[in-house]
Every structure is written in C-alpha cells, then in structure tokens.
Amino acid sequence: MKLRFYNARIMSMVNPGEIIQGEIHIQDDTILYVGEEKAQENHSWDREIDCKENLLMPGFKNAHAHSAMVVFRSLCDDLNLQDWLHHEIFPREAQMTGEDCYELTRLANLEYLTSGITAAADMYLTPETIAEACNDMGMRCVIVSGLNKFGPPIPVMEERFNTLNNKYDLVSFKLGVHAEYTCSKELLEEVSKVLHQYQVPFYVHMSETKTEVEECRARYGITPVALFDQLGLFDFGGSIYHGVHTTKEDMEILKRRGISVITNPGSNAKLASGIAPIEDYLKHGITVGIGTDGASSNNCLDMFREMFLVTALAKLKENDPAAVDAIKVLTMATVNSARSMGLDNCDVLQEGKQADIIMIDLKQPNMQPLNNIAKNIVYSGSKMNIKMTMIAGKILYEDGKFADHIPVDEIYENSNKILERLR
Numbered sequence: 001m002k003l004r005f006y007n008a009r010i011m012s013m014v015n016p017g018e019i020i021q022g023e024i025h026i027q028d029d030t031i032l033y034v035g036e037e038k039a040q041e042n043h044s045w046d047r048e049i050d051c052k053e054n055l056l057m058p059g060f061k062n063a064h065a066h067s068a069m070v071v072f073r074s075l076c077d078d079l080n081l082q083d084w085l086h087h088e089i090f091p092r093e094a095q096m097t098g099e100d101c102y103e104l105t106r107l108a109n110l111e112y113l114t115s116g117i118t119a120a121a122d123m124y125l126t127p128e129t130i131a132e133a134c135n136d137m138g139m140r141c142v143i144v145s146g147l148n149k150f151g152p153p154i155p156v157m158e159e160r161f162n163t164l165n166n167k168y169d170l171v172s173f174k175l176g177v178h179a180e181y182t183c184s185k186e187l188l189e190e191v192s193k194v195l196h197q198y199q200v201p202f203y204v205h206m207s208e209t210k211t212e213v214e215e216c217r218a219r220y221g222i223t224p225v226a227l228f229d230q231l232g233l234f235d236f237g238g239s240i241y242h243g244v245h246t247t248k249e250d251m252e253i254l255k256r257r258g259i260s261v262i263t264n265p266g267s268n269a270k271l272a273s274g275i276a277p278i279e280d281y282l283k284h285g286i287t288v289g290i291g292t293d294g295a296s297s298n299n300c301l302d303m304f305r306e307m308f309l310v311t312a313l314a315k316l317k318e319n320d321p322a323a324v325d326a327i328k329v330l331t332m333a334t335v336n337s338a339r340s341m342g343l344d345n346c347d348v349l350q351e352g353k354q355a356d357i358i359m360i361d362l363k364q365p366n367m368q369p370l371n372n373i374a375k376n377i378v379y380s381g382s383k384m385n386i387k388m389t390m391i392a393g394k395i396l397y398e399d400g401k402f403a404d405h406i407p408v409d410e411i412y413e414n415s416n417k418i419l420e421r422l423r
Helices: 067-072 081-093 098-114 127-137 154-164 185-198 210-220 224-230 248-257 265-270 278-283 303-318 326-340 373-379 408-422
Strands: 002-010 020-027 030-035 047-050 055-058 060-065 117-122 140-144 171-177 202-206 238-242 259-263 288-290 357-360 386-391 394-398
Touching: 055 326, 060 238, 060 288, 060 326, 067 081, 067 098, 067 408, 098 117, 098 127, 098 386, 098 394, 098 408, 117 386, 127 140, 127 154, 127 171, 154 171, 154 185, 171 185, 202 224, 210 224, 224 248, 248 259, 248 278, 259 326, 265 303, 278 288, 278 303, 288 303, 288 326, 303 326, 303 373, 326 373
Parallel strands: 002 047, 002 055, 060 117, 117 140, 140 171, 171 202, 202 238, 238 259, 259 288
Antiparallel strands: 002 020, 020 030, 055 357, 357 386, 386 394
C-alpha cells in the first residue's frame, strides 16, 4: 500500500514544536519521505489524501495503562487507593477470564484510537489475550509483566518474554513486577536474576502514595527506589510508573540508572495520591513520559486531558506559571513515552520510521486562531481534534469512523455483558 499525504502542516517532533508545510509518503508500514511538497511525476499512489492544511504528527504513546480495566469505569469511584484495590478491584479481577481481557482490551483500543494514541504499555492479567486483541485490531502494544506474590510463577513470565516478543509484529513484552508492596523481597531477588540473564529494562509501579513509601521504609529502612536499585532491578534501565513521592536521593538513582518516570496525573489526582514533582525530574535530567493508567481510576483514556494536567498541576505545585511548558509536555506524550516503551522506531516522523501518524483537525473552534499550534494541542486540544489515527501504515480511525475490520457494536455488547457478570 502506497500513500501520500499532501497539503499538510507537519510537526515531526524531530525538533519539538517546529512545523513545516509539506507532505509525507508511506510504503506499507514505513515512512519514505517527510518534507516540502514536490512535483508528482511517474508516481502511482494507492491513495492520496489532501490534509487541507491540518496537522500531521506522531501518534501519542500511552506509556502506562491497564486497558481491560475499562470494565470498572465509574464503578468503584471516590475511594483511597488501598481500599479501592483490595476491597473493590482485586476481588472482581479474580473473576475475570482471558476472554474478558480480550474483549475489554478491544474496547480500550477504540478509546485509544479516538484520542490519537497509537501504542499503549499495558500491564494486566492475561498477556496472551491482550496480545491477541491488539493484533486483531492492528493496535501497537507493549505488554508489561505485572508479576506479584499472587502469581504468575517466574517461569511463566520468562516464557511470555520469549514467546510474545516474537509472535506478533506490533506486540512486545517487557519484564516487570506490579509493585514493591505486592512482592516479597525473595521474589524480587529471583526476578533480578532473570533480568540479569536477559539484560533488559525493567518496569514497575513505584512511589505512588505516601503510605507505600512509608511502609517500604518500615520493612527495609529505605525507599522503594533505593531498594530496587540495591537489588539490581534498575541495572539495565526501564521505567517507574507514577513516581509521585520520591526523594532527591531517589532522583539521583533514577538519573544514574537511566530510569524514566511515567506520570499519570489524572489517576493520581482522582485517587488523591499527590502531584508528581515533574519540574524536579526535568531539572535532574530524568526522562518523563505520560500514561493514562486504567479507566477504573482515571476514568478516561484521553491523552489530551493527561497533557493538560501534567503542565497545569506542575505549575500549581511549583507556584510558577512557567513550569513544565507545553512543548516539553508534547515531547513527553510522544517522543519520551515512545522511547521509554522501547519504541524508538515510531517516536518521530522521519524516513525509515514506522508510520504511526495522527492528523489533528485545526478547523475546530478550540484550535483557532492559529497563534501557536503546538501549545493549542496541549492547552486547548481535545479528542474532537483527532481526525485520523494511523498505526503501521494502516488507518484505523478516520473522520469519526473505525476501520471496517473493527466490530464496534460487538465490542460494546460484549463489554456490557462482562460488566453485568462482574458487578
């Protein structure tokens, strides 16, 4: 399939915020050309798309999610994190099947596409069916192991690592655990051995609440960040999810080990977990990406809302309207999130990269006038501005409609049946 997008504004994110007027050529799943418009002689295109001066940019990357938790959207609200998890979520999750996770992941993917999200880092119960759901829909997915004291056994995690990293073109699998408070020290030591065998990045929920950090100090005398570093779990880089309550010493460890922080402001605000010190992370030279977390605690999978909250909450925390400007946030949602997920092949729009592209509709009231398009996206943008979402050269969402192979009504019906059983 050979596509040409022309008459476009293009923000490639090679130089964040910079916009050119031009066109993009795509062959199958790969970008062939990004640049100024050029004469079309002796070209045969399967489709040429007039962008009508709308904006093409890399898709947003959701660097932390629990996709199938969409089933709990607006079901278990207005509780603190520990009560929410232990009394509402965990008992219901115990009833969920792999087929449930398949259907609910498909529902989450619909929402990702409408938000311009072209990849998600998904930590949830049944990686095999999550991978299948994403493959069937054409969604790019980085599955993260959520190993904990309840299971699965370490050999299962290792088998998934070796199998799912080679089964589907758009799916990969990363080593990780759920959190310090759901793992014994002995389990973490065993995970560290596997990590050192493969020498790959590591991913974990960490320092999300004050209670989590205080209880870790009570158990081990050090913070979760220091503990995991001591156990060698950060030796090959990776990411921590949330990072709301960290110390200066923690930040120095994260910087030294090349660990990125994935902030989830919507979820952290709704659960009253706190505001992450984003400005401090940036000053320490720590890479920050953005995730939505699950729809059970957010309650939506909307990168526009997350971007606004990242900058607005940082300004509030620092009492400084100049803190964490919009261009930095846009970089977090695209380039930084992609690289934290191991998706260097689709972080920017550039020749040879994967064609994961979104079109922003600039002909909407919230985008006018065009004083600064990049800042409009962060400060006034919304899901209604997503005109097209493309993953690996395939258009999955365009002008309010999903691709023909996506059974939208079936997904809605099946998801509500699952809810009735779990309610």
